[in-house]
Amino acid sequence: MHLIVLLTIFAVAWGLRYTWAGTDRVSWIDRWQRTLAIFLLPPLLLFTSAIAIIWMGPHGRMVWVGNDWLSYCVGIGFLGFAALSWLKLAGSGWQMLSQIRTYPTTELNGKSVRILDLPTPYSAQIGFWEPELVVTQGLLDTLSTAHLEAVLAHEQAHYRYRDTWCFFWLGWLHQMTTWLPQTEAIWQELLMLRELRADRWASIQTDPLLVAEALLSIVQNTPIFPDNICAAFSQTAPADRLTQRIEALLDRIEINGNNQIEPSQNLAAWAWLLVAVLPLLAVPFHS
Template identity: 50%
Template sequence: MHFFMMVLGVTLALWVRWHWVPSGGNWNQRWQRTLGYFLFPPLLLVMTAISILCMGPSGQMMWHREGWLSYGLAIAFLLWTLILGCKLFWEGQQTVQQFRQHPAIEVQGNSARVLDTSELYSAQVGFWQPELVVSQGLLDRLDPAHLEAVLTHEQAHAHYRDTFWFFWLGWLRRMTLWLPNTEALWQELLMLRELRADRRAAQQVDPLVLAESLLLVVSAPIMQLDLCAAFSWANSSDRLIERIDFILSNSDDQPLQWQRSSLLWLLVVLLPLLVVPFHAG
């Protein structure tokens, strides 16, 4: 029965990921749908492994005797997941320490680490309380209005704790790279993250100045880190155009409102735990 649960969990994870396709709609609808497709498979696999761990290697469920094979596979999966998370956390800490070796200055009332490079670059780097990182080239080449627009965008990332939440999402991404559409979903989540920060920034500075700043900075190289939220993110010309259109559309900053249908997948994820009481030792 344990092995059947594992096969069923993997099958559902594959089925869900295969059926994801990019869709339209407003930001809230896209965010809920993309996040649901991204989270459901790894969480289902983890909850299935935890339920098998709770039931143990011996005993009986329904009319089937259990054994060590499925139990060992569940333990191996959970250990691999834990080791992967610890590795990513250690790498993130090393990255933060490297950035902290750069000098800190005040930029328009914001404390920031300055990279000694002529490239245009800005980002929030860290976990729950990230640090603003800017390049010397950004400070030298942008006028105060455009620099303010860039910093306001980065303040939006800090407001939403994007680096913290996307570190954990990045962990789930690494865990399920073998599933279909994982990278496409990840890129969509990154896009929606930037749109949210753009929307908040556009309500505090001139949207046209913000769009011009994006065009100036987007050519800068991007540091591919799960705990880095960079203003210059736009992995294609279509993404850049979408961000600019979104900035100039003057979208209202409406709070995220979850629909009941979007939360049903959470109940499905918990289903493996419901079979634990039916396991006899």
């Protein structure tokens, strides 16, 4: 019976990812909510299924069907692989953060910044809950004071929303579910929405045109650090991301005077997470 439950959850997880068709024609908040739901539900269902199967054990019966060792071993193997993947990701992230903290610091706009001696214009928040702001010497040499303020405002938005912390965990789930359909496309959509949110916040703090001009100046440069512990102003991505970011900033100029980010999400917006606990409801039927 456990194997039937596991195969059912696998089919649901596959189907959720397979049917995703993008969300570019809805508002930012709906786009974020839908993309995050379709990204999180499959791995959460797999995790709760594995936990439920291990909890019930390989012996006994569920409803009228006996249980088996195969599904029990699969559950242990999945959680073990997840734990090892997390340790590897956390270890590499901590190692990178330790290296970042050896770079010299300076003060920019009242903020402590790590300076990376590279000619490529680049800036990023790197780390976990309390990331380090890193900029290259090339960025300082390339941008004017006003454009540099716009870039720093963008990076401050990443800090405000704890993007490095959130995307560390999302990046872990991304690695765990690369075998599901459209995982990479959904991951890129989340990265895109993260940058749109930071651009929007920066455009309120400074000027949308300044953010757009800075984007055109440096966004095509090659990224230096991985996405899962890094939120960078100038990350490259699919070709249409720059276009979407510029268009969103131009829309900000056209609706000058609207200084709201997006309505905050209430608890009801996260009700879909309750679906992830459904596999645990099978535990009382085990004997």
